Amino acid sequence: xxxxxxxxxxxxxxxxxxxxxxxxxxxxxxxxxxxxxxxxxxxxxxxxxxxxxxxxxxxxxxxxxxxxxxxxxxxxxxxxxxxxxxxxxxxxxxxxxxxxxxxxxxxxxxxxxxxxxxxxxxxxxxxxxxxxxxxxxxxxxxxxxxxxxxxxxxxxxxxxxxxxxxxxxxxxxxxxxxxxxxxxxxxxxxxxxxxxxxxxxxxxxxxxxxxxxxxxxxxxxxxxxxxxxxxxxxxxxxxxxxxxxxxxxxxxxxxxxxxxxxxxxxxxxxxx
Amino acid sequence: xxxxxxxxxxxxxxxxxxxxxxxxxxxxxxxxxxxxxxxxxxxxxxxxxxxxxxxxxxxxxxxxxxxxxxxxxxxxxxxxxxxxxxxxxxxxxxxxxxxxxxxxxxxxxxxxxxxxxxxxxxxxxxxxxxxxxxxxxxxxxxxxxxxxxxxxxxxxxxxxxxxxxxxxxxxxxxxxxxxxxxxxxxxxxxxxxxxxxxxxxxxxxxxxxxxxxxxxxxxxxxxxxxx
Numbered sequence: 001x002x003x004x005x006x007x008x009x010x011x012x013x014x015x016x017x018x019x020x021x022x023x024x025x026x027x028x029x030x031x032x033x034x035x036x037x038x039x040x041x042x043x044x045x046x047x048x049x050x051x052x053x054x055x056x057x058x059x060x061x062x063x064x065x066x067x068x069x070x071x072x073x074x075x076x077x078x079x080x081x082x083x084x085x086x087x088x089x090x091x092x093x094x095x096x097x098x099x100x101x102x103x104x105x106x107x108x109x110x111x112x113x114x115x116x117x118x119x120x121x122x123x124x125x126x127x128x129x130x131x132x133x134x135x136x137x138x139x140x141x142x143x144x145x146x147x148x149x150x151x152x153x154x155x156x157x158x159x160x161x162x163x164x165x166x167x168x169x170x171x172x173x174x175x176x177x178x179x180x181x182x183x184x185x186x187x188x189x190x191x192x193x194x195x196x197x198x199x200x201x202x203x204x205x206x207x208x209x210x211x212x213x214x215x216x217x218x219x220x221x222x223x224x225x226x227x228x229x230x231x232x233x234x235x236x237x238x239x240x241x242x243x244x245x246x247x248x249x250x251x252x253x254x255x256x257x258x259x260x261x262x263x264x265x266x267x268x269x270x271x272x
Numbered sequence: 273x274x275x276x277x278x279x280x281x282x283x284x285x286x287x288x289x290x291x292x293x294x295x296x297x298x299x300x301x302x303x304x305x306x307x308x309x310x311x312x313x314x315x316x317x318x319x320x321x322x323x324x325x326x327x328x329x330x331x332x333x334x335x336x337x338x339x340x341x342x343x344x345x346x347x348x349x350x351x352x353x354x355x356x357x358x359x360x361x362x363x364x365x366x367x368x369x370x371x372x373x374x375x376x377x378x379x380x381x382x383x384x385x386x387x388x389x390x391x392x393x394x395x396x397x398x399x400x401x402x403x404x405x406x407x408x409x410x411x412x413x414x415x416x417x418x419x420x421x422x423x424x425x426x427x428x429x430x431x432x433x434x435x436x437x438x439x440x441x442x443x444x445x446x447x448x449x450x451x452x453x454x455x456x457x458x459x460x461x462x463x464x465x466x467x468x469x470x471x472x473x474x475x476x477x478x479x480x481x482x483x484x485x486x487x488x489x490x491x492x493x494x495x496x497x498x499x
Contacts, residue, residue, distance in 0.1 A: 002410045002448055003425065040472065045409055045427075070292045076427055076470045077289075096288040098429075098470060121322045123405045123429040124286075183405050212385060214407045236403060266409040266425040268472055 003266045005045035005237035006227070006255055007216060008244045010035060013053045015061040019241050032065050037072045039244065042251035043268045047073060048101070048186070048239060051081030063095045070096025080128050080186070086115050093120065101186055103128040104159040107168065110180055117181025126216075127182035131155040131170035131203055132190035153202055158190045174207045185215045186239065192220030196242075199230040208234030224249065224257035231263050276300040277483065278313035280340075282330060286469075290319050290353070293469035297480055311339040315486065320354030320467075324380065324432070325367030327355055337373065344375040347459025347493070349486035351479075357456065357463035358432060366432050376438035376456070383433055387449040402449045405431040412454045412466065414444045419489050420481050421455055424474040426466035433465055460490030 011019045016030040036047055049069065051062045059082055066079055079092045080101025089100040100120070106113050106127060116125045134154045155170035174185055187207055189200035199217045208215045217235035221227055227238040243249055255265045279290060281303040294301040301317070302309075310316060318340070320327075331337050344350055344360065358364055361372045364380035372380075383406055386399040406428045414421040421444045433452035437443040446454040446465070455464040462482045468475035 002406060002408050002428075005408050067288075070288055071295065074293060074296065074470065074472050074476055076429075076467075093286060094288055096292060098286045098289055098467075119322070123407065123431065184407055212401055212403060213405065214403045236408065268425065268474075 001264055002236075003045070003264045004231050004235075004258065005216075006043075006251055006258070006265070007046045007048055007237055007239040008035075008039045008044050008251060009048040009050060009218070009239050009241040011050050011052050011241065012062065012065055013051070014058045015065045017245075018052060019245055033068045033072055036069045039251055040073055040075050043255050043266070044075060044251045045266055046076045046078065046237070048078045048080070050101070051079070053082070063091060066092060066095035066097055078126055078186075080126065084112075086112070086119050089116055089120065093124070099124050099126050099184070101126040101128045102182075103130065106177060106180075106182075107157060107159050107173070110176065113177055113181040115181075117183070122181050122183035125182050126184045126186050127174075127177040128186040128188070129170055129174055129177070129207075130158040130188045130190050131200075131207075132158050133200075133203075134167070153206075155203055155206075170203070171206050171210050175210050178211050178213045182213065184213055185211060186218060187215055187235075189219035193218070194242075195220050196222035198222065198226040199233075199235070199238075201229055201233040204230055204233040204235050208236075224254045224261075227254060228258060228261045228263060231258070274299050274483070275314050276302050277315040277317060278302050278304045278309050279317040279319060280310065280331075280336065281305050282319060282327065286467075287319060289467075290317065290469045293476065293479060297476065297483070299483060305334045305336070307335055307339050310336050311343065315349045315483065316343065316351070318350065318352045318356040318359070320356050322355070323366055324355065324358055324364040324372070325370035327359060328367075328370050328372060331359075341373050341375060344373065344461055347461055347490050349460035349482075349490055350462075351468075351482055351486075352461070352463035353469070354430060354465060354467060357434065357453070357465050360438075360456075360463055361434060364432060376434075376441065378434055378436045378438045380432050381435055383431055383452075384449040405429060406448045409471075410446045410448060410454075410466075412444050412446055415442045418442055418444065418457060419485055420457055420462050420478060422474075422478070425471070426454065426464070426468070426475065427470040427472075428466045430465060459493050460486040462486065 076098045078099040079097040083102045084105045136151045156167040199220050214236035216237040217230035218239040221240040358380045360375045361380045362374045365382050387402045389398040389400040409425045412426045441456040441458045443456045444454040468478045
């Protein structure tokens with residue numbers, strides 16, 4: 001039986017972790033290598049590194065960061081941020097990534113997903129989707145009369161550039177991107193990210209029932225209960241950053257809470 | 273210094289992760305596409321790459337197929353990872369028409385996209401979707417008498433698998449909708465459907481055991497037809 005994955009996420013810029021890392025016992029709280037090793041030792045099932053650098057120099061540092069993390073890390077590593085071409089992906093894989101996350105570039109050029117899947121295999125390609133709840137259109141609602149039927153919730157895709165584009169429905173994009181070549185979805189709730197209000201469970205339910213590939217929940221986790229809810233809503237894996245960086249919970253504590261709630265998790269203490 | 277091992281360089285696999293895993297064990301790994309290395313290397317690793325058909329075309333283009341087939345048939349120390357295991361078969365659902373190495377007389381099939389729903393009354397049969405690819409950690413049940421394999425959790429990233437245990441091989445199993453070969457071994461050959469290089473301490477221990485014991489396994493129990 002496949003187990004549910006707990007995935008810490010490191011946001012890096014210029015080779016440094018930029019989201020506040022506050023727990024004790026690290027020599028250098030901004031060093032991705034030291035953090036990666038610590039999370040693996042605590043029982044993390046996988047690691048995600050998101051590159052938030054905006055400059056070419058930052059990107060070059062990123063390759064170096066991946067190489068250094070790979071040296072110490074014996075669990076899977078997904079790297080995202082700034083992947084525009086299949087050669088970008090190759091550079092990250094050669095540096096030591098096992099999977100590559102694509103976001104904006106795939107929205108602007110969906111054929112990129114097919115190119116990546118053909119070159120590296122779809123199990124290697126993660127589509128990162130940032131989804132925001134779409135406000136119900138008040139005028140349309142008025143025109144339709146005082147209907148008691150609640151409007152169905154919908155979400156649109158948020159990308160960093162190209163805001164003038166026609167809004168793209170997030171559920172439809174999730175489905176299309178997997179048909180095009182993505183083997184996994186990293187689904188971030190734009191509304192919940194950073195709020196500590198829990199994952200957007202409606203979004204998770206909608207996406208996980210629309211696709212046949214694994215879905216990683218992201219955005220809004222503040223504690224083990226949020227992770228449990230996300231897994232019960234259909235997520236195959238849960239990603240979190242600040243709940244681990246803040247030092248409130250270790251990965252091991254979170255996984256113990258999951259196991260207690262009946263979620264199947266990997267026992268990493270078996271070694272031989 | 274331990275003897276270096278050779279890794280067949282297939283260009284598109286997660287070679288960096290495989291190299292890093294050996295480096296952590298203090299073992300030098302050399303990338304190669306040379307036929308004589310594939311034939312003579314004391315230990316050889318065949319990592320996974322893209323699709324079945326494309327991988328076989330690549331091995332054929334490099335002229336490595338006969339050398340690989342010979343060393344696998346002879347049970348010489350060889351570690352196959354993920355797609356590397358599937359290439360031992362005769363064919364795969366993934367690439368109809370493409371021929372595998374044929375060392376095992378079995379074929380590769382797709383993991384089921386649907387499974388029987390659990391916890392339903394016995395007279396109700398309902399199929400529910402199952403996610404493919406299988407991505408994540410699943411339990412490996414080791415066979416009795418294995419030289420290399422132990423029970424534990426391994427990391428998988430696969431859409432295809434061997435459902436039938438090839439004759440003459442010992443198999444560890446994992447269940448994902450169906451029971452399939454998690455790994456198979458014979459003499460000095462170990463082929464894993466999972467990624468030992470990404471399977472934490474359990475995976476590292478497995479790599480080390482194969483490195484340490486595969487030569488003796490080959491010497492003490494050469495496969496049928498060994499040369």
